[in-house]
Amino acid sequence: MAPMLLGVVGLVGLFQVLVTPRMLTSLFRDNPLLDILVGTLAGAIGSGNPVVSYVIGGEMLGQGVSLYAVSALILAWVTLGFTQLPAEVEVFGPRFTLYRNMLAFFFTMLIAVLTTLTVQVLL
Amino acid sequence: MKKEDKPFVFRGKYFFLVVFIGYAVLFFAGSEKAIPAMQKSGDILTKILPILVIVILLTAMLNYFLRPQQIVKHLGHESGAKAWLWSLAAGVISHGPMYAWYPLLEDLRRHGMRDGLIVVFFASRTIKIPLLPIMIDYFGWTFTLVVSLYILISALVQGLFLEMLEN
Numbered sequence: 001m002a003p004m005l006l007g008v009v010g011l012v013g014l015f016q017v018l019v020t021p022r023m024l025t026s027l028f029r030d031n032p033l034l035d036i037l038v039g040t041l042a043g044a045i046g047s048g049n050p051v052v053s054y055v056i057g058g059e060m061l062g063q064g065v066s067l068y069a070v071s072a073l074i075l076a077w078v079t080l081g082f083t084q085l086p087a088e089v090e091v092f093g094p095r096f097t098l099y100r101n102m103l104a105f106f107f108t109m110l111i112a113v114l115t116t117l118t119v120q121v122l123l
Numbered sequence: 124m125k126k127e128d129k130p131f132v133f134r135g136k137y138f139f140l141v142v143f144i145g146y147a148v149l150f151f152a153g154s155e156k157a158i159p160a161m162q163k164s165g166d167i168l169t170k171i172l173p174i175l176v177i178v179i180l181l182t183a184m185l186n187y188f189l190r191p192q193q194i195v196k197h198l199g200h201e202s203g204a205k206a207w208l209w210s211l212a213a214g215v216i217s218h219g220p221m222y223a224w225y226p227l228l229e230d231l232r233r234h235g236m237r238d239g240l241i242v243v244f245f246a247s248r249t250i251k252i253p254l255l256p257i258m259i260d261y262f263g264w265t266f267t268l269v270v271s272l273y274i275l276i277s278a279l280v281q282g283l284f285l286e287m288l289e290n
Contacts, residue, residue: 004135008222009171010142013164014149017156048167050251058261070262071270078249084222086138091225092232092241099288100242103281107246111273118269 004087011083012047019045021056024073028065035069040108043076053077067119071112079104167220174219178227185230198236210240211278214247221245238289239282246278 024042028035046053057070080101088097150157198206217224228241250271251258259267 003139005175005222005225006168007135007139007142009167010139010146010160010164012167012220013162014142014145014156014160016163017160050254051257054254054257054261061262067266071266074258075249075270075274078221078251079246081221084220087135087222087225090135090138091229095289096238096241096285099285100245100281103242103284104246107277107281111270111277114273115266115270118273119266122265122269 004090008084008087015045015047015083019047021052021059024056025060025063025065028060028069030064032066032068035066036072036109036112039069039072039112040076040080040105043073043108044080044082044105046073046077047081047083050074050078067116068112071115072108075108075111076105079108171219171223174223178223182227182230185227189234198231198240200237202237202240206237206240207243207279207282210243210282211247211275214244214278215250215252215275217244217248218253221248237286239286242285243278243282246281247275249274 024046027038027042029038043053046056053074057074060070060073061067085097085101088100092100146157146161149160196202198210224244228236228244232238232241255267255271
């Protein structure tokens with residue numbers, strides 16, 4: 001397990017340097033539906049402490065990006081992760097990993113939509 | 124040799140090798156990113172080390188005190204609603220990155236823990252109790268409460284869906 005964990009840590013470090021918050025923020029357009037998808041993918045690519053996703057999300061809201069996209073980004077940041085996929089396949093097997101990530105991907109987008117709609121009704 | 128019988132210490136050596144080659148390519152290509160990436164990795168490793176120690180201790184205690192039959196009874200296919208709620212709570216209070224918990228979950232799974240509970244654990248980890256004040260500060264009370272509620276409900280639904288997909 002030690003080489004695998006070191007591999008994941010190494011990959012996360014690499015991603016944190018190569019994929020900057022500015023790069024992630026620049027991916028969004030003014031289309032809420034497309035932005036949910038982009039937010040989910042950006043969250044899956046992003047790595048590091050979830051606080052980083054809050055900071056990026058805060059910046060995005062300030063720049064006029066929808067709450068749909070921001071919600072998707074901060075949710076996907078924790079539940080999805082390209083950097084940990086090889087380790088997840090190795091530990092839990094390809095079938096479990098595929099199903100779990102498919103469910104996490106779909107529910108990230110669903111929660112993003114439901115949360116935004118609920119917040120809009122409540123506020 | 125079955126997958127479960129692989130020697131524990133050699134898991135992921137090819138994956139590590141690929142990452143290592145990635146760093147080597149970056150370094151010899153003259154990229155300025157290689158050293159900062161290595162420093163970042165060092166920082167991450169330092170941060171997750173205490174969590175890894177907890178995970179290793181928990182795994183060792185589990186193997187020492189619990190028999191596989193007990194794990195199957197509490198977390199296996201015959202387990203009831205309590206197991207789902209425990210997984211939900213464990214996910215919410217667990218710290219550190221997801222991969223730090225792989226060794227413990229792998230061990231529990233090998234002893235009979237059902238896959239749905241693992242999914243519940245992973246899905247509920249989106250709620251980070253120590254980070255809730257920061258989330259409230261950035262996105263407000265309403266957003267934080269609403270998103271947390273949906274995360275908890277969806278974690279249970281995802282666990283159930285996974286078991287439906289697997290069967």
